[in-house]
Amino acid sequence: MVDQAETLRRTPLSRDRILRAAVALADAAGIESLSMRNLAQDLGVAPMALYKHVSNKDELLDAMIDLVVAEIDPPAPGAGWKQSVRGRILSARQALRRHPWAPLAVESRNMATPGLLAYLDSVVGTLRAGGFSADLAHHVMHAMGSRVLGFSQELFDTARDTGRSGAAADQPSADMPPEMAARFPHLAEIARAAAHDDGSVVGPGCDDQFEFEFALDLLLDGVERLHRQGWTSAHRPG
Numbered sequence: 001m002v003d004q005a006e007t008l009r010r011t012p013l014s015r016d017r018i019l020r021a022a023v024a025l026a027d028a029a030g031i032e033s034l035s036m037r038n039l040a041q042d043l044g045v046a047p048m049a050l051y052k053h054v055s056n057k058d059e060l061l062d063a064m065i066d067l068v069v070a071e072i073d074p075p076a077p078g079a080g081w082k083q084s085v086r087g088r089i090l091s092a093r094q095a096l097r098r099h100p101w102a103p104l105a106v107e108s109r110n111m112a113t114p115g116l117l118a119y120l121d122s123v124v125g126t127l128r129a130g131g132f133s134a135d136l137a138h139h140v141m142h143a144m145g146s147r148v149l150g151f152s153q154e155l156f157d158t159a160r161d162t163g164r165s166g167a168a169a170d171q172p173s174a175d176m177p178p179e180m181a182a183r184f185p186h187l188a189e190i191a192r193a194a195a196h197d198d199g200s201v202v203g204p205g206c207d208d209q210f211e212f213e214f215a216l217d218l219l220l221d222g223v224e225r226l227h228r229q230g231w232t233s234a235h236r237p238g
Contacts, residue, residue: 013045015053019063023099026064030166031101036060061105066115068102071095072150075122081130082220085123089216092119092150093209103151104164116149123148135232140223147216 011017021043026034036057040047054060073091075084096102112120120141127137146152181188 013043013049013053015063018043018050018053019060019067022060022064023067026101026105026166027099028166030164031104032164033166034060034101062109062113065102065105065109065113068095068099069113069115069119071098072119075126081126081132082224084126086216086220088123088126089144089148089150090213092148093212094150096150101164103146103149106146106149120148130227132227133232136223136227139233143219143223147212147219152212152215 018039022034022039025039025042034057036047036050039060040050043050054063069092071091072088072095074088076087079087106116124137124141127140128134132140141148
């Protein structure tokens, strides 16, 4: 009896099949595992067979990124700008959590991929449709930074190791060694106070999803206030 893996190997090679296999490989073993040789081995083909469908690893990474971006939910029909932007960003975050290598791949590119550009363009379009001036929308996108793509560059973000190697990173302990706590008392204090969704201190580390949404909502509330005030960059201090 032919198993599923063998059936997949017998499926004719195509660009879509290559991309999905590449995403699965990066999901399982991290972005550092991705090579044309390893990918060809997973697909059961000679490495040269891949080059009929993708020119090189750079093209492969770009197409993989766009495959992940395609998982982001479209704007909610009838939603206001704030609800729509928030929903799409949280959808982007869920997509990137399914593919922890994706933020590293995005950061490695010199130019945004077509899929990324389309997504960013649609977010700006949502702001403009919500009455934002081009000036304010420009500054909002800068303020959001990578957060609009569903990830943020946190201090000491050990979770990035999962995207590199595929191995889950251990959460750092909330308890500093006594000598470190004495030297840096304020950092020790907030480390011990790391709260989770319900506000309780139930263990070491932070709730990454809560922290992401907390910062996102702070930004969106501030943006909403500026929008209501009719803010423009001409109002900024000299």
